[in-house]
Amino acid sequence: xxxxxxxxxxxxxxxxxxxxxxxxxxxxxxxxxxxxxxxxxxxxxxxxxxxxxxxxxxxxxxxxxxxxxxxxxxxxxxxxxxxxxxxxxxxxxxxxxxxxxxxxxxxxxxxxxxxxxxxxxxxxxxxxxxxx
Amino acid sequence: xxxxxxxxxxxxxxxxxxxxxxxxxxxxxxxxxxxxxxxxxxxxxxxxxxxxxxxxxxxxxxxxxxxxxxxxxxxxxxxxxxxxxxxxxxxxxxxxxxxxxxxxxxxxxxxxxxxxxxxxxxxxxxxxxxxxxxxxxxxxxxxxxxxxxxxxxxxxxxxxxxxxxxxxxxxxxxxxxxxxxxxxxxxxxxxxxxxxxxxxxxxxxxxxxxxxxxxxxxxxxxxxxxxxxxxxxxxxxxxxxxxxxxxxxxxxxxxxxxxxxxxxxxxxxxxxxxxxxxxxxxxxxxxxxxxxxxxxxxxxxxxxxxxxxxxxxxxxxxxxxxxxxxxxxxxxxxxxxxxxxxxxxxxxxxxxxxxxxxxxxxxxxxxxxxxxxxxxxxxxxxxxxxxxxxxxxxxxxxxxxxxxxxxxxxxxxxxxxxxxxxxxxxxxxxxxxxxxxxxxxxxxxxxxxxxxxxxxxxxxxxxxxxxxxxxxxxxxxxxxxxxxxxxxxxxxxxxxxxxxxxxxxxxxxxxxxxxxxxxxxxxxxxxxxxxxxxxxxxxxxxxxxxxxxxxxxxxxxxxxxxxxxxxxxxxxxxxxxxxxxxxxxxxxxxxxxxxxxxxxxxxxxxxxxxxxxxxxxxxxxxxxxxxxxxxxxxxxxxxxxxxxxxxxxxxxxxxxxxxxxxxxxxxxxxxxxxxxxxxxxxxxxxxxxxxxxxxxxxxxxxxxxxxxxxxxxxxxxxxxxxxxxxxxxxxxxxxxxxxxxxxxxxxxxxxxxxxxxxxxxxxxxxxxxxxxxxxxxxxxxxxxxxxxxxxxxxxxxxxxxxxxxxxxxxxxxxxxxxxxxxxxxxxxxxxxxxxxxxxxxxxxxxxx
Numbered sequence: 001x002x003x004x005x006x007x008x009x010x011x012x013x014x015x016x017x018x019x020x021x022x023x024x025x026x027x028x029x030x031x032x033x034x035x036x037x038x039x040x041x042x043x044x045x046x047x048x049x050x051x052x053x054x055x056x057x058x059x060x061x062x063x064x065x066x067x068x069x070x071x072x073x074x075x076x077x078x079x080x081x082x083x084x085x086x087x088x089x090x091x092x093x094x095x096x097x098x099x100x101x102x103x104x105x106x107x108x109x110x111x112x113x114x115x116x117x118x119x120x121x122x123x124x125x126x127x128x129x130x131x132x
Numbered sequence: 133x134x135x136x137x138x139x140x141x142x143x144x145x146x147x148x149x150x151x152x153x154x155x156x157x158x159x160x161x162x163x164x165x166x167x168x169x170x171x172x173x174x175x176x177x178x179x180x181x182x183x184x185x186x187x188x189x190x191x192x193x194x195x196x197x198x199x200x201x202x203x204x205x206x207x208x209x210x211x212x213x214x215x216x217x218x219x220x221x222x223x224x225x226x227x228x229x230x231x232x233x234x235x236x237x238x239x240x241x242x243x244x245x246x247x248x249x250x251x252x253x254x255x256x257x258x259x260x261x262x263x264x265x266x267x268x269x270x271x272x273x274x275x276x277x278x279x280x281x282x283x284x285x286x287x288x289x290x291x292x293x294x295x296x297x298x299x300x301x302x303x304x305x306x307x308x309x310x311x312x313x314x315x316x317x318x319x320x321x322x323x324x325x326x327x328x329x330x331x332x333x334x335x336x337x338x339x340x341x342x343x344x345x346x347x348x349x350x351x352x353x354x355x356x357x358x359x360x361x362x363x364x365x366x367x368x369x370x371x372x373x374x375x376x377x378x379x380x381x382x383x384x385x386x387x388x389x390x391x392x393x394x395x396x397x398x399x400x401x402x403x404x405x406x407x408x409x410x411x412x413x414x415x416x417x418x419x420x421x422x423x424x425x426x427x428x429x430x431x432x433x434x435x436x437x438x439x440x441x442x443x444x445x446x447x448x449x450x451x452x453x454x455x456x457x458x459x460x461x462x463x464x465x466x467x468x469x470x471x472x473x474x475x476x477x478x479x480x481x482x483x484x485x486x487x488x489x490x491x492x493x494x495x496x497x498x499x500x501x502x503x504x505x506x507x508x509x510x511x512x513x514x515x516x517x518x519x520x521x522x523x524x525x526x527x528x529x530x531x532x533x534x535x536x537x538x539x540x541x542x543x544x545x546x547x548x549x550x551x552x553x554x555x556x557x558x559x560x561x562x563x564x565x566x567x568x569x570x571x572x573x574x575x576x577x578x579x580x581x582x583x584x585x586x587x588x589x590x591x592x593x594x595x596x597x598x599x600x601x602x603x604x605x606x607x608x609x610x611x612x613x614x615x616x617x618x619x620x621x622x623x624x625x626x627x628x629x630x631x632x633x634x635x636x637x638x639x640x641x642x643x644x645x646x647x648x649x650x651x652x653x654x655x656x657x658x659x660x661x662x663x664x665x666x667x668x669x670x671x672x673x674x675x676x677x678x679x680x681x682x683x684x685x686x687x688x689x690x691x692x693x694x695x696x697x698x699x700x701x702x703x704x705x706x707x708x709x710x711x712x713x714x715x716x717x718x719x720x721x722x723x724x725x726x727x728x729x730x731x732x733x734x735x736x737x738x739x740x741x742x743x744x745x746x747x748x749x750x751x752x753x754x755x756x757x758x759x760x761x762x763x764x765x766x767x768x769x770x771x772x773x774x775x776x777x778x779x780x781x782x783x784x785x786x787x788x789x790x791x792x793x794x795x796x797x798x799x800x801x802x803x804x805x806x807x808x809x810x811x812x813x814x815x816x817x818x819x820x821x822x823x824x825x826x827x828x829x830x831x832x833x834x835x836x837x838x839x840x841x842x843x844x845x846x847x848x849x850x851x852x853x854x855x856x857x858x859x860x861x862x863x864x865x866x867x868x869x870x871x872x873x874x875x876x877x878x879x880x881x882x883x884x885x886x887x888x889x890x891x892x893x894x895x896x897x898x899x900x901x902x903x904x905x906x907x908x909x910x911x912x913x914x915x916x917x918x919x920x921x922x923x924x925x926x927x928x929x930x931x932x933x934x935x936x937x938x939x940x941x942x943x944x945x946x947x948x949x950x951x952x953x954x955x956x957x958x959x960x961x962x963x964x965x966x967x968x969x970x971x972x973x974x975x976x977x978x979x980x
Contacts, residue, residue: 053231053232054232054337055230055231055232055236055340056339056340056343057231060340060342060343071337071338072337073336073337077264077266078232079231079232079337102230102231103231
């Protein structure tokens with residue numbers, strides 16, 4: 001019995017030695033996310049505007065109803081989103097918006113550090129979503 | 133009947149039915165793209181191709197009539213392949229811009245592509261890529277998206293009769309173009325477009341169709357009361373649509389119905405109650421009104437209080453209004469603008485024909501053999517009536533006679549246009565009556581049965597001097613005879629009379645003359661009809677609810693039935709009561725000290741400057757309205773009411789059909805539904821809180837009146853209450869003796885409604901205003917030459933009561949000696965020039 005006990009303890013002690021730890025030392029160390037990770041959204045810009053044309057498919061498909069779009073017409077007569085806002089507190093990061101987008105104008109990044117101090121900080125408007 | 137088999141099921145249909153309609157009877161779905169039930173068949177898209185046994189190639193179901201014994205197959209592999217190819221060909225250069233196309237989500241092209249699983253493009257063609265047409269007002273045309281189904285062209289030509297849209301160019305360069313000057317901006321091209329080719333600019337990019345909540349409602353701009361759906365999102369009415377099925381308007385709308393809802397969320401709407409022009413709480417505002425009523429009652433009695441209600445308010449609100457004044461305040465000094473129009477016609481029709489409005493439902497107009505329009509422009513006053521007339525005349529072989537000083541939109545379809553001299557309506561009616569007799573068109577037996585004073589009728593007709601009629605009306609004998617023959621030879625006759633008659637100061641006698649003509653024409657048989665038009669939405673409702681001193685609800689004489697109502701309402705009802713003219717005089721005399729204007733603006737009454745001067749003298753003026761005006765500036769207390777979209781209620785149409793509608797959005801700002809305001813005041817004044825529900829009011833009206841006896845209620849979205857056609861009782865008609873008035877001399881000014889606007893409300897809606905931003909004076913070229921003005925110049929009009937300056941449009945539609953001006957624009961202020969309660973006056977003109 002003592003033999004088994006010592007064997008078990010030695011495994012535990014071996015893991016305590018430097019270099020053998022499995023826990024990621026967050027925040028000193030960060031994991032690299034897999035390419036299909038669904039983190040914070042991003043609107044893709046084009047040189048002169050956002051790629052989004054305000055077709056309303058993402059707010060339609062969104063199961064959490066966290067996307068607000070208001071379409072408008074710009075000087076060139078094109079449809080564009082005057083308002084594009086995601087309430088991240090409501091978002092369930094399902095990625096349907098990305099899937100529904102006919103323009104490939106929205107993607108999900110690997111950003112997952114979304115903690116913040118006030119509720120307003122969780123409203124991501126168009127300018128914040130357009131940031132690289 | 134023809135028997136045929138479709139997909140193994142046999143069906144029997146009348147001869148001439150198309151395969152498509154026969155299949156619909158069997159609930160077999162055949163895809164269509166260019167087919168639209170309400171217009172003639174185009175047969176352009178060929179998506180509806182079906183196989184017929186024994187016929188080599190597929191046939192289009194939409195325009196192939198059935199034949200005895202044929203065996204039709206609607207679904208087969210070959211057909212699906214063919215249909216798919218047709219779609220691919222249609223789509224060959226169709227832009228893939230569904231994300232930015234407003235039709236996305238309600239696009240027939242999208243639907244059929246999904247149904248047929250069209251996912252590939254096998255064909256190629258040079259892309260002409262025509263540019264978008266953006267310079268038309270209110271409507272954008274994107275030719276890229278057009279499939280040339282021609283639905284828009286057909287609706288424009290066949291149903292509206294506007295002749296604006298046409299197919300320009302040929303082959304792959306063909307596109308829908310427009311003669312902009314002919315466009316009436318009814319928006320029906322946008323409504324029927326199966327793709328996103330015709331786009332409504334006011335609605336463009338506002339919302340996706342699936343995000344809109346459709347609330348069944350009734351258009352309240354004119355008395356035709358088309359059945360509409362308010363498309364609502366985020367407490368805003370974003371657009372108005374109408375269904376083709378189950379509506380009296382067949383899904384057609386006019387500029388007011390389609391584009392006119394913009395006034396509802398106009399930024400200028402009154403949003404909070406004010407006292408002495410300072411914003412206050414509702415409680416304070418009510419306190420002030422109640423306090424003033426009680427003070428003035430104590431000092432001068434309830435006779436010093438008067439009120440005006442409005443055909444813009446619902447039946448329930450008008451009922452509450454008269455109950456508030458009669459029962460809670462204790463005065464019968466109530467009236468509406470119907471005093472200057474519809475009430476005169478009602479008076480004459482009631483006396484002569486026993487009618488309290490139209491004698492039949494609007495559907496009768498579409499089936500008429502002859503339509504006689506007397507002093508009306510249905511296109512402007514009630515557009516849906518215009519479409520029904522076009523149904524009768526252009527599709528069902530009916531004839532049209534128009535007696536109008538001006539040439540109107542319908543003149544192009546008329547068999548006879550009688551442009552009589554201003555003021556000669558009675559002479560014309562007499563003349564036509566005499567000619568009906570002379571030319572043997574009278575139904576003696578019917579007259580003997582129905583007319584109580586046949587001898588008088590005959591003596592009166594015999595006394596008519598046709599030469600005098602010809603001189604007075606300025607019409608030729610041939611024209612009169614032709615018109616009389618058209619009316620006389622027809623079996624089903626419809627008579628329509630309008631504002632030129634009823635808004636005239638001698639409207640009672642003019643209406644009586646038309647009533648006489650109606651008797652002679654046989655229009656009161658059950659399949660014909662008499663339809664008085666009034667341009668305001670709920671004028672019939674106002675009359676039904678007894679908002680005039682002579683009658684209580686249900687056309688019951690005030691003096692005679694007062695006791696019954698007093699008992700039901702548990703109060704004493706006052707004696708007497710002043711009408712609008714008397715109220716004006718009493719205000720001027722200083723005896724009326726308190727005036728309540730509910731959705732009424734006397735600035736639009738004839739002789740408006742006299743009204744305005746009088747109102748400045750009123751001690752307490754309470755204005756309940758939705759927009760600021762000269763009245764709200766003068767008002768002691770302003771109570772912001774609400775539009776029909778913000779409340780529930782019912783309206784009565786020109787053919788006495790009652791339709792209910794539900795609240796679609798919350799009231800704007802702090803405004804309240806008008807019935808809530810009346811109910812609150814009633815509660816505070818009578819010291820007994822008033823509970824209100826539409827059902828309660830309806831029950832009360834049904835108990836106290838016979839308005840809805842014999843009516844049938846339809847189980848639809850609008851709880852439609854349909855009246856039965858009027859049955860003339862034996863000896864039920866009375867021929868009224870009307871003496872011919874003297875003709876008028878010199879240049880005349882006639883007021884009426886413009887075809888692009890409805891009352892003054894639509895001048896607060898951006899879209900109709902874009903098309904018609906100001907009131908324009910229509911002047912004949914000869915008169916313009918005399919005055920030395922050219923098209924677009926400013927002209928000064930001077931009458932006995934006032935003067936104004938307006939832009940002129942030289943038009944052949946007005947005869948020499950007549951100027952037409954719309955009364956919809958407060959800025960033009962044409963009503964200052966009119967004599968009391970009149971629509972015609974002598975004017976002098978000068979270049980401004």
